[in-house]
Amino acid sequence: MNVVELLKISLRSLTVNLMRSFLTMLGIIIGVATVIAMISIGEGTSNQVTSQIQSLGLNLITITAGTSSASTGGSGGGTLQISDSEPLTQINTVKYVAPVMQANTQVKNGANITSTSIIGTNPSYADIKSWETDIGRFFTEDEVTDKAKVVVLGSTTAENLFGKAGFDAIGSLININNIPFRVIGILQSKGSSGSMDMDDTIIAPITTVQSRFQVGNSKNAVRQILVESKSPDSIKSTIALIEYTMRQSHKLGQGEDDFKVRSQEDVLSSAESVTNTLTLFLGGIAAISLLVGGIGIMNIMLVSVTERTREIGIRKAIGAPEGTIMSQFLMESVTLAILGGVIGVLLGFGGSKFVGHLMTIQTAVSMNSVLLAVGFSGCIGIVFGVFPARKAARLDPIEALRYE
Amino acid sequence: MITFEDVDKVYASGEMKVHALKGVSLHIHEREFVSIMGPSGSGKSTLMNVIGCLDKPSSGIYTLDGINVGTASSKQLSQVRNQKIGFVFQNFNLLKRTSAIENVELPMLYGGRAKKERLEKAQYCLERVGLKDRMYHKPNELSGGQQQRVAIARALSNDPAIILADEPTGNLDSASSEEIMNIFRTLNDNGNTIVVVTHETDIAAYTQRIICFRDGRIETDRFNMERGVI
Structure with a gap:
């Protein structure tokens, strides 16, 4: 009796009661579907986060205010100042330094009004983020010094203000906080990060933002300072030098830091650890739902063995060995x-494709998770099938033939 | 072919002990056509189960075609049932939702024969019982007599040493009963050993030898003279 013949016999008895077979499978179906969907969405998101972090370059170092390692935003009580960026440019392994201020604001172009965030920074920001303009140009050092009222628009913001953005946007005036600004460039699209649209932004010289917008409790406070080191190899020493320089200018001793320096690698590994925890958690849910599905299978198989007592008796009488009945x-x-x-x-x-489509993320179903899910289901089938199968195999043929 | 030497069978159900066979000694030779008769409770069903290797004797020796059944493992017993015995039951015991030819193939499937051989042999066996034109019908599309003929074809498929029929006509009308018994007679004429358990004398009348049981013992064991005349 080979596997193909066994499979034929099994399929025949499973198709006798299709509805029941389907309902029996439902536990496993739901369990596996949930896990695959969750994992693929999770993996999609984490791939996106990872690639975004990596696209910024592994040379990037971020300095934020405060001491908590998790803190990334806010002006941190103003301990990080514009003036802090100046000494950092003196470090010889540093390539670019860009202080970043951020404020939320309303922007008007005639009848078109949109709410967005305005970033105040210097021209190095474009270099560090490798964010080039699609049309027009980025602002210059001189415009920073002059507190020029010029802005570069993210592609979403440009679309909100000008419709399908074209050259006519360049040179036109828009109103931000009732102050007229001249549009000098439109940035390339960066896409979205999770639910955040990175193209929904306006970038202006930091001096302009500092003087025209209320960004925190201090006029000089910055949200973060971005630093790019000259090569990935010098990251560690650069971080050490940044910390040293910052302590000097803030007059702090060891362990009194009011700032936090993080490399992209730190960001990456913390993002990965979140994803790993999530995957482990989902794995736990999967195990439980598959367990429940397995119990469902065992239940139905026990019923099936009882119902088919007579069939088992016939098969045994005409010479099916216990092993064959069990295998069946x-x-x-x-x-x-x-x-x-x-x-x-x-x-x-x-x-996951559907959810990915709604959330505009690229979901990824890894072959490993598919094999694992199917393989694990198979194991569930064996583990929860053994007991009913043994019961069938051990039936006494005389009793079984008498069963009505 | 079949040898019983002082065979006892005792069933223990709780406190009660039922002595179903008491020191039965019996020989059935090759090519014999034997009927086993007796009232219910006489032990004939137990004898049937022991001959059919569905049950082992409690004591005594039973040999079938040279095999000592008492010492065989359950795996060996299923092999003996498969290769040496062809069962025919009162209620046919065909697999539902399975065509006649597939039912006939089943013993050969468990015997590990190849697909092509199985098909040819199954067709041949169905031909022998006159059901060549009903091969692909399912049991519920066949009459009782036809179902029993499928069962006989199934019993024949592995060329068993004996065919064991337990009240084969119990669920059939007299016309079908006659048909079935004539098939058995023809098979016997062609060399098959057949044992029929029945309580009907006119069924036993088809056989050459009639063994009567009472209270777990052989009461009479005689040759059927009338049949010799026919």
Whole structure:
């Protein structure tokens, strides 16, 4: 009796009651579909975060105010100042330094009004972020010194203000906080990060933002200072030098830091650890739902063995050995479980594509998670199928033939 | 072919002990056509189960075609059932939702024969019982007599040493019963050993030898003279 023949017999008895077979598989289907969808969305998001972090270059170092390692935003009580960026440019492994201020504001172009954030910085910002203009140009050092009222628009903001952006946007005046600004450039699209649209922004000289907008409790406070080191190899020493320089200018001793310096690698590893925790958590849910699905299979298989007592008796009488009867019922439970797993994978795949489409992220279903899900389902089928199959195999043929 | 030497069978159900067979000694030779008769409770069903290797004797020796069944493992017993015995039951016991030819193939499937051989043999066996034109019908599309003929074809498929029929006509009308018994007779004429358990004398009348059981013992064991005349 080979596997193909066993499979045929199993499929025949499973198709006798299609509705029941489907309902039996449902536990596994839902479990696997959920896991596949969650993992692929999770992986998609983390791939995106990772690639965004990496696209900024591993040379990037971020300085923020405060001491908490998790803190990234806010003006941190103003401990980080514009003036802090000046000494950093003196470090010889540093290539660019860009202090960043940020404020939320309303922008008007005639009847078009939009709310967005305005970033105040210097021309190095474009170099550090490798963010080039699509049309027009970025502002210059001179314009920073002159507190020029010029802005560069993100592509979403440009679209909100000018419709499908064209050359006519360049040179036109827009109103920000009722102050007229001249548009000198439109940036390339960067896409979105999770739910945040990075193109919905305006960039202006930091001196202009400092004098025209209320950005924090101090006029000189900055949100962060971005530093690019000359090569990835010098990151560690650059960080050490930045810390030294910052302590000098803030007159701080060791361990009294009111700022935090982080490399992209730190950001990357903290993002990864979040994803790993999430994956572990989802794995736990998967295990529980598959366990429940497995119990469902065992339940139905036990019912099936009782219902088919007579069939088992006939098979035993005409010479089916215990092992063959056992294999037949095991094959049924494994088929149910694997089929459930496969349907679950397909559903999960479809679901993640759908959610990915809604959230505009690239979902990724890894071959590993598919194999793991299907393989695990198969194991569930074996583990929860053994007991009913043994029960079937051990039936007394005389009793079984008498069963009505 | 079949040898019983002082075979006892005792069933223990709780406190109660049922002595179903008491020191039965019996020989059935090759090519014999035997009926086993007796009222219910006489032990004939137990004898049937022991001959059919569905049950082992409690004591005594039972040999079938040279095999000592008492010492065989359950795996060996299923092999013996598969290769040496062809069962025919009162209620046919065909697999539902399975065509006649697939039912006939089943013992050969468990016997590990190849697909092509199985098909040819199954067709041949169905031909022998006159069901060549009903091969792909399912049991519920066949009459009782036809179902029993499928069961006989199934019993024949592995060329067993004996065919064991337990009240084969119990669920059939007299016309179908006659048909079935004539098939058995023809098979016997062609060399098959057949044992029929029945309580109907006119069924036993088809056989050459009639063994009567009462209270777990053989009461009479005689040759059927009338049949010799036919």
